Amino acid sequence: MTDKKNYSGIDFFRLIAALLIIAIHTSPLSSFNETADFILTRIIARVAVPFFLMTSGFFLISEYTQNTKKLTAFIKKTLLIYAAAILIYIPINIYNGYFKTDYLLPNIIKDIIFDGTLYHLWYLPASVIGAVIAWYLVKTFKYPKAFAASAILYTIGLFGDSYYGISDKISCLNNFYQLIFQVSDYTRNGIFYAPIFFIIGGFIADKRQETGLLKSICGFFVSFTLMFAEALILHRFKLQRHDSMYVFLLPCMYFLFNIILYFKGKRHTGFKNMSLIIYIIHPMMIVIIRLFAKLFHMQKWLIENSLIHYFTVCLTSVIFSLLLTVLYNKCMPKKTKQNPGTDRAYLQIDLNSLEHNVKVLKEAMSADCELMAVVKAEAYGHGMYEIASHLEKIGVKAFAAATIDEGIMLRRYGIRGEILVLGYTQVFRAKELYKYDLIQTLTDHEYSVLLDEQGYNIKTHIKIDTGMHRLGFDTDEAKNIFSVFRMKNIKVYGIYTHLCVSDSLLDEDVNFTKMQIKSFYKVLHTLEQMHITLPKIHIQSSYGLLNYPELKCDYVRTGIALYGVLSSPDNKTKLHLDLKPVLSLKSKIILIKTVKKGEYVGYGRAFKARKDTKIAIIPIGYADGYPRNLSCGKGYVLINGHFAPIVGKICMDQLTVDITDIPDVKAGTIVTLIGTDGDKEICAAALSDISGSITNEILSRMGRRLDIVTNKTIDDPKFCIKS
Ligand SMILES: *Cc1c(COP(=O)(O)O)cnc(C)c1O
Secondary structure, three states, rough: OOOOOOHHHHHHHHHHHHHHHHHHOOOOOOOOOHHHHHHHHHHHHHHHHHHHHHHHHHOOOOOOOOOHHHHHHHHHHHHHHHHHHHOOOHHHHHOHHHHOOOOOOHHHHHHHHOOOOOOOHHHHHHHHHHHHHHHHHHHHHHHEEEEEEEHHHHHHHHHHOOOHHOOOOHHHHHHHHHHHHHHHHOOOOOOOHHHHHHHHHHHHHHHOOOOOHHHHHHHHHHHHHHHHHHHHHHOOOOOOOOOOOOHHHHHHHHHHHHHHHHHOOOOOHHHHHHHHHHHHHHHHHHHHHHHHHHHOOHHHHHHOOHHHHHHHHHHHHHHHHHHHHHHHHOOOOOOOOOOOOOOOEEEEEHHHHHHHHHHHHHHHOOOOOOEEOOOOHHHOOOOOOHHHHHHOOOOOEEEEOOOOOHHHHHOOOOOOOOEEEEEOOOOOHHHHHHHOEEEEEEEEHHHHHHHHOOOOOOOOEEEEEEEOOOOOOOOOHHHHHHHHOOOOOEEEEEEEEEEOOOOOHHHHHHHHHHHHHHHHHHHHHHHHHHOOOOEEEEEEEEEHHHOOOOOOOOOOEEHHHHOEEEEEEOOOOOOOOOOOOEEEEEOOOOEEEEEEOOOOOOHOOOOOOOOOOOEEOOOOOHHOOHHHHHOOOOOEEEEOEEEEEEOOOOOOOOEEEEEEOOOOOOOOEEEEEEEEEOEEEOHHHHHHHHHOHHHHHHHHOOOOOOEEEOOOOOOOOOOOOOO
16 A cells, blocks of 8 residues: 555654663663563563664665665764764763773774774664675675575674573684674674664565564564573573573564554654664763762662663653754754756656555555556656655555666666566566566567576566557467466566557447457466466556456556546546646746847748737757647747747747737746646646647656756655765
C-alpha cells in the first residue's frame, strides 16, 4: 500500500533507545534487585545500540547506491559530532585524572579510534568504522556474502565479549584476544560489532518485502526469549567478560526493526537530534546530579535510590535536549528552497497530484495487484529522478523503463524497487543487467537462449505477442516458452502482453482486445498444463486499466494515467477516474513590443500586423519540445488568465504571442503553455491534439533543456543526490 509516512516508528524508538542507554549507565533497579537490573540493563537495553546502528544502515547502506557522497557525508557528520563530544567531556576527563595515566599518547589514540575518551563515546567511532566496512562489503559482494563476512567478524567479537569465558580457556585464542585488547578494550567496537547491524539495516531497506506484523512479533518473541536464556546462562556460568553481544541479538534485532517499521504516522524527525543529544549528554547529567546531591545533601534520594536517580538523569537529559533543539531551531535560519531555473522556461511538477493519481489508480486496481510505474523517457518528460524518487518514497515498489540505461539511471538515483526493462537489451550487456538487478523483457526464443548463455542469473519477464506484432513470443510457441522456464541461468519472474487498441471502445477494437486477452490466457493455460507454476502476470497499461478494469493481474503498467492526462482529448473510457495533471509548462515574458500595422513578425514574415499589435516575446521554442506546428495562431498560451494566440513561426528557442487585449502584462509576467491560469486551462491532450499528435509524444519530448521545479524537496537521505 501507499504509505509515505513510513518511518514514524523509527523516530519514536530513537527516544526509547536513548532512555534504555541511560539505563545501562545508571542501573535503575540495582538498589532493589540485582537480577532484575541485569535483565533490564544487560539484556533488554542491549537492543538500543544495535537499533541506532541499523537505523543508520537503513538510510545509508544499499546494494544499489553508486554514490559514495552519502558515505562521506555520514562520516563527516559523525566525526564532527564526535569531535564536539570529545571537547565537551575534557573537563570531566581532567577531573577523572585521565591525562595523568602512563602511556598517555598511545592511550589517547586507542581511545579515539576504538573506545571513546569517555565510556559511552565508543559508539561514534564504531559507527564510522562499521559504516565503512559495511559499505564496502555490500558494494563488493552483495548481501549474502557481505552478511557472511560481517557474521564472521561478529563471531570473533562474541568470543571476546559474552563468550570470552570459553576463549579464555584455550591458550591460542586467549593470546589472540589479548592482542586485540591491547588495541581496543572490548570487541564491541566498529570492526566486530557494528558492521553486521549496518548490513541488516540496509538489507531491510533494500529488500523490503513486508514481513507480516504477526510473523515479526512472533519472531521477536522467540528470538528474545532465546537471547534471554542465552544471557542468563552465560551470566550464571560467569562466561561474560562484557555483555553486549549475543547470538540471538541478531534475529531479535531483525524482527524488532520490522515491527518498528510497522508504525506509520506523522514523522518526527526532531526526535533524531533529541536522541543524539540525550545520548551524548547524559553522562554529563549524571555528574551534575551527583554534584548537586552532594552540595545539598540529597545523596540518599538522588543517588542511593537507583530508580529516582535514573529518572532524574532521564528528565534532565530530555529537558536539556529539548532546550538545545529549540535554541538550534531559533538560531539556525530555515533553509528556504531555491527553485532553480524558473527564469526561462520550466516544467512545474506537482507531486501532490502524482500522489493523488497513484491513490486513485490503486483503488481502481484489483486488491492484490501492484502498480508498476512506467517512468521511461524521463518519466514522460516529467523528470525521471523527481518522479521515481517520489514514487518510491510513497511506497511504489515496481518501475518500468524502456532501456537498460534508463534502468541503470534509476539505480543511480537510489531506486530500490523492481525495475523492468521493457525494451531490447544487447546480450553483451548481461553483466550490467545482473549487477544493477534489472528485470529484462524476453522478446523471443532466440534472444532468451543467447541471454541465458551469458551465464548470469538474470531476472526476466517473458513477453507474448498477442496481435500487436512488436516484441514477444508468438502465442503458438508454447514449447519455446516452456523451455525458457527450464533455462539454467535466467529466471522467469513474470509473463506479460501488451494491448494495442485498448484505448478504443469501438466494437471491433473491443473484440480485437478481447481476442488478445483470450489468447494470452490460452498460452498461460497451456503452460500450466505443462506443469509450469505461473509467475506474475500483467496485461494492462493505462488504457487497459481504464477500459478493462475487471482483469485480475499482478501488475498494471501505468504510464500516461499516472501523469494525470489522457492520450487524446476525445478518448472515452469505461472508468472515469479523477486523475489530476502532474505537469505544467511555464515561462516568463522577456520583452514586449508594439508592431505597427503592416509590419512583420518572425521567420518567413509569417505574421503581418493588420493593426497596431502588442506582442510579447517568450523564451521557449521547439528545442524545448514545444511543437513547431503550433505556429501562426494554431497554438495559444495563457497570460494573466487570458488566452494569447501565437503569432508568426515558433523558433528554436523563442516564440511570440499577441497580447494586445490583455491587461497588466509586463516583462517577467508568467506565461502558462500547459496548465491552468485563473479559471482557464490549456490541457496537454488538447494541445497535443491541435499539433496532430498524442500527449505521450508531446510530453516525452520535454524535460531535456527545460528545468524541472517540484513542489516538494526530495531530501530523503536514502536517495542519493542527482549527480
Ligand atoms: C510505454 C508502455 C506502457 C505504458 O503505457 P501507457 O499507455 O502510458 O500507460 C506499458 N507497457 C509497455 C510495454 C509500454 O511500452
